[in-house]
Amino acid sequence: xxxxxxxxxxxxxxxxxEILEIPGALKYATTREAAIAQVEALALRVIADxxxxxxxxxxxxxxxxxxx
Numbered sequence: 743x744x745x746x747x748x749x750x751x752x753x754x755x756x757x758x759x760e761i762l763e764i765p766g767a768l769k770y771a772t773t774r775e776a777a778i779a780q781v782e783a784l785a786l787r788v789i790a791d792x793x794x795x796x797x798x799x800x801x802x803x804x805x806x807x808x809x810x
Contacts, residue, residue, distance in 0.1 A: 744806045761785045
């Protein structure tokens with residue numbers, strides 16, 4: 743499972759980071775690094791929640807975050 747992190751700086755200076763493969767997984771922060779860390783943590787929580795609710799992936803879980 744490869745997750746792509748896309749970042750962009752907003753006009754007001756904040757950074758937004760988004761996981762492209764998980765709709766709605768995005769976080770704002772004051773720095774790019776903080777936004778990436780927060781969205782990666784959110785992605786892991788979403789994946790864990792899906793597994794807990796029976797949505798097991800068909801392949802073994804190997805998670806890699808890559809910049810877009």
